[in-house]
Every structure is written in structure tokens, then in C-alpha cells.
Amino acid sequence: LHTLRGMLTYLYANNFNRYWYDTKPNLRKTMQERARSYEEQAIEAEIKRRLERLRQGVKGSGLAAVHVCPDSSADVPDEQAVRLVILPPKSACVSMTDTTQATNDAMVVLCTRGSAQRLYRNMLVFLAADAGRLPALKEGVRDALAWRSIYEDREGLNLDPEQVKDARLNQDSSSRTVDDRLSETYQWLLTPSVDPSSPGQTQWDCSLIDGGSETILARLVTKLKREDKLIDRWAPSLLQMELDNRLW
Numbered sequence: 001l002h003t004l005r006g007m008l009t010y011l012y013a014n015n016f017n018r019y020w021y022d023t024k025p026n027l028r029k030t031m032q033e034r035a036r037s038y039e040e041q042a043i044e045a046e047i048k049r050r051l052e053r054l055r056q057g058v059k060g061s062g063l064a065a066v067h068v069c070p071d072s073s074a075d076v077p078d079e080q081a082v083r084l085v086i087l088p089p090k091s092a093c094v095s096m097t098d099t100t101q102a103t104n105d106a107m108v109v110l111c112t113r114g115s116a117q118r119l120y121r122n123m124l125v126f127l128a129a130d131a132g133r134l135p136a137l138k139e140g141v142r143d144a145l146a147w148r149s150i151y152e153d154r155e156g157l158n159l160d161p162e163q164v165k166d167a168r169l170n171q172d173s174s175s176r177t178v179d180d181r182l183s184e185t186y187q188w189l190l191t192p193s194v195d196p197s198s199p200g201q202t203q204w205d206c207s208l209i210d211g212g213s214e215t216i217l218a219r220l221v222t223k224l225k226r227e228d229k230l231i232d233r234w235a236p237s238l239l240q241m242e243l244d245n246r247l248w
Contacts, residue, residue: 001013001019005019006028007028008026008028009025009026009028009029010022010023010024010025010026011026012026012162012166013166013169014165014169022162024160024163026163026166027150027159027163027166027167027170030146030150030157031143031146031147031150031170032146034145034146034149034150035142035143035145035146036142038142038145038146042145043138043141043142043145044069044088044089044090046141046144046145046178047089047137047138047141047182048068048069048088050178050179050182051068051069051086051182051186052068054066054068054086054215054216054217055068057215057217057218058217061217061218061221062082062221062224062225062230062232063082063083063084063217063221063230064079064081064082064083065077065081065083065084066083066084066086066217067083067084067085067086068086069086069087069088070085070109072114073108073109073112073113073114073118074113074114076109076113076124077113078113078116078118078119078120079120079123080120080123081123082123082124082125082230083123083124083125084124084125084126084127084217084220085106085109085124085125085126085127086126086127086186087102087105087106087126087127087128087129088105089129089134089137089138091105091106091128091129092128092129092130092131092134093128093129093130093131093188093190093206094131094132096206096207096208102126102128102188102190102206103190103204103206106126106128106190106192106204107202109124109126110124110192110202121192122192124192125189125190125191125220125224125229125230126189126190126191127186127188127189127190127209127216127220128186128188128190129185129186129187129188130184130185130186130187130188133181133184133185133187134185136181136185137178137181137182137184137185140174140177140178140181141178143174143177144171144174144175144177144178147167147170147171147174148171148175150167150171151164151167151168151171154167182216183215183216186216187208187209188206188207188208188209189206189207189208189209189220189223189224190204190205190206191204191205191224191229192204192205193205207223209223210222210223
């Protein structure tokens with residue numbers, strides 16, 4: 001039924017899982033035409049807008065701030081506070097062994113702040129998209145933007161009440177689809193470290209965030225704390241042991 005609804009011109013549906021044919025065409029063709037008209041820039045802007053919502057969960061998480069698709073390294077402050085940098089869609093990971101584009105772009109932010117060298121490099125972690133899931137996310141964004149524009153332009157399109165209802169339902173369902181795909185796509189956590197035997201050499205640990213019903217930010221922070229990459233509380237005895245190892 002989902003496939004048919006996405007293809008057929010005269011098939012309608014409502015919230016009660018009732019499907020029927022009508023003599024007037026639905027808005028599917030109009031949506032598809034509008035979806036094809038969106039430029040890549042508009043798609044990425046909508047992805048960034050939805051990622052901005054992650055900032056709402058920062059308070060109490062252990063992170064000082066979330067920086068979404070920064071235009072340059074100057075947009076990320078150099079302070080003694082842990083920050084999450086979400087890389088733009090173009091900085092995607094292909095696989096755990098092929099993270100070149102993501103780590104290259106992350107390295108620029110990690111090492112510099114504008115034209116100056118970054119001091120507190122251990123205060124940054126990065127989140128990147130999965131290259132394999134990115135096309136489905138962009139396709140979903142196109143559909144969501146198209147349905148939103150149709151619903152907002154319902155008077156100009158002279159839609160009847162049934163078509164207005166259809167546009168609203170599709171707007172809501174396509175928006176939920178984008179949110180689900182966004183959570184599935186932005187799943188690569190990139191954390192930098194330095195091997196004591198090779199000072200000055202940055203190593204990257206690239207791992208997948210666990211799935212679940214929580215937000216991306218909540219799952220990311222849980223993973224960081226579980227793996228002791230984000231430590232907001234440290235027992236004095238453990239701190240003493242660490243200091244003894246390094247300051248013998």
C-alpha cells in the first residue's frame with residue numbers, strides 16, 4: 001500500500017488506514033515536480049535546520065555546545081569546554097576504514113581556529129553522516145519540502161478540502177520520515193587522540209553510535225561517557241593514579 005500510494009495518481013488515503021480511488025488526480029505528480037526543482041543547496045540547508053534542534057538537549061548533557069555544519073573553524077570557540085561539531089553532509093564517512101573526507105575536514109577544525117592554532121584540542125568531538133544513507137535522506141528532504149510548499153500554497157493551487165487534508169497528512173508523514181532518516185544517517189562518531197609514543201600524531205577513532213529511541217545527542221553522549229572519552233566526574237584515587245603515571 002505504501003508503494004502504491006507513492007506511485008498512483010488517483011489513490012487517496014486518510015489517517016484511519018482507509019484507501020480509495022477518486023476521479024480527480026491526487027497531488028503526487030505536483031509533489032514530484034516540485035521535489036525535482038530543489039537545488040542541492042536547499043536540501044543541505046534543510047538538513048542543517050533540522051540538525052540545529054539537537055542544541056535543545058545540550059543542557060545537562062556534559063557538552064558545552066553543539067556546532068552544526070560550521071562554515072569555518074573560526075565558528076568553533078577554543079575554550080576548556082567540551083563541544084560537539086556536526087560536520088556537513090559533504091563530509092561523510094564511507095565506512096569505518098574509509099573516513100578520509102570526514103577526518104580531513106574535522107582535522108581543520110581540530111588544529112585551527114581561523115588563522116590561529118587551536119590550544120584545547122581535547123575538547124572537540126565530531127559527528128559525521130554515513131555516505132551510504134545520505135541519498136535516501138536527501139530524497140526524503142526533497143519530498144518533505146515539496147509537500148510543505150504544496151500545503152502552504154493550498155489557496156493558490158485552489159485545492160479542495162480533500163486535497164488540503166491529503167497535503168497536510170503527507171506533509172506530516174514526510175517530515176517524520178526525514179527525522180527518522182536523519183537519525184539513521186548521522187551515526188559516525190569521530191574522536192581524536194594522541195598516542196604517547198608518537199607525540200604530535202593525531203589518531204582518529206571512528207565508531208557507530210548505538211541505535212535507540214533517544215535523540216542523536218543523548219545516544220552520542222552516553223557512548224562517550226561509557227567509553228571514558230567524556231569524563232565529567234573523576235574519583236580522586238583514579239585521578240591520582242593517572243597523574244602518577246604521567247608525572248612520575
